[in-house]
Amino acid sequence: MVLWSLIKKEFLQMMRDPSSILIAFVLPLILLIIYMYGINLDTTKVKVGLLNEQPTTLTEGLAAAFSRSQYMKVVQVNTRQEAYQKIQDTQLAGLLVIPQDFEQKLSKGETAQLQVIVDGSETNTANFVYSYATTGLNTWYASREEKVATVQPIALQSVFWYNQDMNSHYSILPSSLAITMTLIGILLTGMVVAREWERGTMEALLAAGVSRPALVLGKYIPYYLLGMVSLFSNVLACIHIFDIPFRGSFLSLFIFGSFFLLTCLGLGLLISTKLKSQFLAAQMSFMIGFIPSLLFSGMVFPLQSMPDLFQPITRIIPARYFVLLLQNEFLVGSFNYQMKINTLYLSILSVFLFILVYINTPKKLQVK
């Protein structure tokens, strides 16, 4: 009965304070919109300069081929100095130079080199410019009329499993839901409980003789419900608004999502129960909850590239497994043995954290 009133109180507070709704429903939707429409990793059209040191019919043809590229926006530059200036000021991502001896070498049967200079401070773009330039050059060469019949000895057929068109939205949008769950579980819940300690309302409850299970469950249940409603509304938004395929089952998503959310809630509650200050709880959950989930979950940075020292760290971070699960549920659709192991890990972790929260919640008012 007491538990029921506590839960009711918590929901009333959620309704009263728009920030819970903001973090559970509005921010995730904004983020999904940004990921969907704002960030386009597929059709990046990079702006590069082109310097043709000795314009001839042949080199002009090559230059025209580059300007037809669907990946590059080619701008004529007249000197290397001009290009340097523009790359430095980030107006250009790189420079293609067709050197003076290009045609001469090609006609003599020597290797004609195209120089590609890229802005190394943008490592990813640098990589793309290099590969666009290479492909552009090769296609141009292959499509020349007077070309010698050359057969590429090895043909590479690349197949992208689970995502044939390599649509990056398919992997980014589902994994971004892990971030939302982390925010609700760790940050929001942490703040709410820390506030109760800061204001003394927690002590008031203790003084009123509310039992420990009621106190702990009274926080777990409302935020668990909020988190799950948020998760499923975002999943539905992904499927129906943003057209991301969903090949898995809602049941396994529900089970795994529950354990992940309970783990996050445990972490958030533990931090706030220990620190008892909103400011400290916010900083701490940001540092040990949010940042690691963002950086070490494999969502942004490839996990296998991390140094050996960090590998074990990435393995204990719950968000890593939730990102994998979300990608699996959306794109693969099978809940295999490995996912079962991960579920087991998260269930143990969430129970362990629950016990820690329970132990750290005082039984009765304490003398400081």
Added chain:
Amino acid sequence: MLTRVLALLKKELLSVLKSRQSRLLIIVPPLMQMLMAGYALTMEVTHIRLGVMDKAHTLESRELLAGFANSRWYDKLIYYDSIPAIQQAVMDTDVNCALIINEDFSRNLQQGKQANLQLILDGRQVNSSAIINGYTAQIISAYELQQGSGSVPVSVAERYWFNSNLNYHWSILAAMFSMLSILPCLLLTSMSIARERELGTFEQLTVSPLQPIEILLGKTIPPLALNLLVSLVMVVLMRLIFDLPFAGSIVLLLLSIFVALLATAGTGLFISSLCQTQQQALLGVFSYQMPAVLLSGFVAPVEDMPVIFQELDKLNLMKYYVVISKGLFLKDMSAGAVFSNLWPMTLLAIVTLAAAAICFQRKLD
């Protein structure tokens, strides 16, 4: 006025620095995240595990595979003998990609026919997979060259300006600096007014002889000064530990950090003055900062965004600050280019600080 502001400054500094936990939480997280960025975070795809199904088992296929084994990107080759086994391995990410060599690989090569190779990539990791696809194409063309069967009429000679070894950590550190150097300031300022209001001390401030502008100064200077200090430590550590070539002018960098912090403090205080509770303030700041970082150009270039996002981005402090940070750390950006990014930041600082001051004024009346 001076004594009043000084008193408020002292109180603000004390409220941040009085407890050891709070001191640590201002200084440690940004430095720790910087160290993580420098050591662990990279967008470069390395340590790739390649699954192999070699149905040919010939000299040629082994030579081709040696090309992968010797490459610095690939860690190990794991052999499988059936498609289902490969399916399982890709799904469990035991391997990042898989190469299938058909029985007729060597026969086709020797007869001058086209030999097919199949590469299976993980569509869940679109970016990494696209990069691995590129690596594979490079290794295969190197193998063709080595076989002498592929002639090279044209080739590309690449050079990387401003980061000649294409050190991925440098680029990430320079971008992360812009985020980490303002984050504590944003958190501190956004919580400050909301906390006073929650504790009821804001009422006391309003009945004190302090003018709105004095409250603004008192609330801006301490977090700004603390953060400036932390940022400087970060610059020094980045130079010393990670050899980041500081190419630009230190004066311009200091000026940029200062303006960025001013604008951040303005934004934080403005959000804070709109909020009733610290919870609202923190979550409000989050709802502002996450989109700001995502749209800053750190993740994807601003020019590729739809027009509406580009227009909105003109109000985004991070967009300008990331450009300056990368420009000054790596590229010796010219003063003109720095200023063309600095004046919108200055404008943002003036507008947000003024908005915060107006909010105080209204609350006082």
